Amino acid sequence: MVSTTALSLFSVMEKNWRTLCNDIEKGELSKSLNIPQDERTRLNGMMKPNPKRAAFLRKEFGKGFENIVARIWPECPCLVALNTGVFETPAKLVKQRYLGNLPVASLIHLGTESTFGINIHHTNQSPEAHYTPLITNNFFEFIPIAEFGEKTPSTLLAHQVEVGQMYEMVVTTFDGLYRYRTEDVVKIIRFYGTTPVYKFIQRAGDTLSAHLEKLPEFLLHDAVYAAAAARSNSIVEFTSCESVHVQLASGTDYALGYFVFIELQDAGKLNDHEIELVDAEICARHTVYDAMRRNNKLKPIKIVHLRTGAFCEIKKLMLSSNPDAFYMQYKLPRIMRRVDILKAMLDMKV
Template identity: 45%
Template sequence: MNVIDKFKLCGFNIGGFILFRWIYQIYWQNRLLPDIYMLFGLVALLVVLDIIRLRPGKSLNIQGILLQYIVQKVLSLFGYFIQKRLESMSANIQDHQDKLLLNILKQQSETDVGKMLRIGEIKSVDDFRKSIPLTMYDDYEPFVNIIEESGCSNVFFPGKVDYIACTSGTTSGSSKKFPKSFSILRKTSGKWLILAQKCFTNLPRNQFIRKWLAVRCTSNIWLSKSGIKCGPISGLASNFSLNFYVVPNIAKDLKDDETVIYLNLVFGLKHPDICNLFFSTAQMALSFFQVLERKWPSICNDIEHGTLSSLNGLTINERNSLIQSLGGGDSDRAEFLRKEFENGFIGIVPRVWPECPGMFCLATGSFMTQADVVKKRYLDSVPIFSPFHAGTETFYGINLHLGEQEVTYTLMMPFNYFEFIPVENTVEENPQTLQCNQLSIGEKYELVVTTWEGLYRYRTEDIVEIVGFYGTIPRYKFVRRRNDILSATTEHVPETLVSEAIRKEAVTWDNDLVDFVTTENIYINKVLGHITEEHYYTVFIELEHDDILVENESEKVDLHLQSLHEMYQRFRDSGRLQSLKIVLVRGGTFQNIGRLIRTLNKTTSLMQYKLPRIMRNEKLVQYLLDNRLNTHDIKKDSCNSVSDHPPNPQG
């Protein structure tokens, strides 16, 4: 008898008890109203019926089902009250923002950063905006270095630092570091994550009592000279988890990212009734499925025999603990999976997890291409939800409208003070800012934040577009990073427009787009030792199958880009810019680029890795050139600028 049948039998017995008790009261005690025993029985019956409605996973035991049910109900209740509080704030969010700022300044006035900025002398919001200049990471780096060296307290915020969170460094080449406090995180973002949990469970089938398949990697953790843990923000976020996972917690602490992915595949595929798929980014999701395609025979063997025979590097205790948690083999499930994998991986998710409600990951900005690949190849009808907009420095927004097609976020104004720089003024060193009650729908702004963790008027470099309001709280969509701009001469073209032009044209190709990056030709000339008076953009593209494009694809993408950006069109018409060039690279190139980037920057983990859309690093440009397809296989217009550089067959 499976666990659902046990709950059905339990409900039948409770119902029978209530009926018998009521008949007994009526005929033998002449009482119509239920007594205390019947009331308890009715409550128990309602709980059992609700659990049956939530279709618990067949692999769960009764204790696990009851625990997850209670936790989900408590979180849902808290989420309801938090949402009501947010709605109350949204009536006049600017008033709340002003009070929030003054509270932050009061708490931080005696910190080292606060003393440097003399925030104890500030008496009003206007004083703050006039006397404190906009800041960048360079303003805080000396204080971070002090904490790393000596572990000082009261530097950014009152008290000690519990963790130093590091950015991926894939854009700048080096990681930025932000001190974190567990108590401040619980006070601020912690409770608002419960609201996110409520949004998750509002989605169809996502409220079922089942375990999440969430790939969590915390391998890149180290100690500073002062003994403080350092690493990606994901290493900290996993300590604040509110969910029940298919994979034991021991897996996330293993040192090899691919081992962690493999374990998630073994445990996750053994369960046909997972709640959902959860990844930090669409890049992480793509890596997950790429490992599946390479290692599915070993995965099926381990599921069949209840082993982890293909994994090396595990200690005896780790292996024994994981095998025990796996709970033995399942030959029927393994045979089913083999047949599905042998039929290919197009639409594999709904075939192996037919009730999976969706995949959660960061899928906007630089992750859009990977999200498109995952959706088209693996997900089929299963939707992608992008729940958060967050950075290592702070948590910016939450997607309160997960069911909508367009991904938008609502600013988390309850715990950050926000200002906004109009996009046309972002090139200025210290531009004037706007407050949330001065924003216009359809306009773009750079976000500026003041946080409980010691950042003041910090320029985030994130450009967003206001799409509406939740009450008076701005709703927005992420557009790009401020410096994601291409400029071969003196034009300034956002990389997002190049991406849009490529995606528009790619839908007409017979070969699926895997990924791409763009650079100005000066960086290619620098690698090759060329001197040329021409100026143009080069787009390195990887397709699903190594193949050629028709002769005029570069021209078509260039025409799309001209239609999207007036200045680019003017430079093209005047001859100051030449037509964009497409260079095709071998399959697997961008997967290897990711490994190379993580090798060059040891602090970057797979969970936070993102492919830089503009490629200017000399080693990475060289690698792309080494892995381009043979030039005689590419039409003349695609690569005539680099045709004399032979590909490296070992790339």
């Protein structure tokens, strides 16, 4: 499971718990659900009336959904879900709203091409996802960060990488992929014997560049959370782009810089000091951006606050434009350059 799926699951449960309890009590699905008849028949055949469970759930749901997982599933040790990269923010929301003290365990680093790594060191005290490469599944090589843009970069073997450095992961698989560039950027945390232990950082192509400065997405992510540290748990989601794309979407001229579209709980807003801090935090993390801000080649970052539920609407828009997309694996791009989506977000600002 990915954390966006978990967030959708618990959100639907919170909004529809009365109908859910009625269905459990009666042992059949509500007639108000718009599902095909053959699917309804199949699911009803798997259900049995359970008035006792329904009564218990009504009582617990009626108290609110804080720490609901431990209250209705007391033996649940954790939520197993991907919580790195773009899945980090929804994972934080799931934990804050529904899990309480239960951890979110991100146990595998999974790609379309293969399973790359496994989190063998997960504990409640150290919930951050650090992966060990599955060297029995793939042959791994690593491209140093300084050579990401090259067509024929040099590579290092697993035992040659250095702690604290970032690399793009390259795999050769039993299924026939040869020296395949995954575009997954990882940071080496430590070694487990002679095998590196790494943290997923971002996709290699996730960079903002309004004036050739090439700012990695994860630095923007860290800057937003650092600036909004006092309210980090209230960040629902955010995405970003260079100002030229907003100019195309709106027809309004903007100086070179970045836009961040952000949704906070209860339609909240970052204050002026926090917005200034976002820009300052980026400057502290990226010397080229800092230099371009100082010589006025880039203007201060602009924050667009979105109404409650905006990113749920964006999800529906993006999925509707790609009917072959798998709903449960949707992930919001941290860098959004689609004109139609930018237009929609501009219409959702508060």
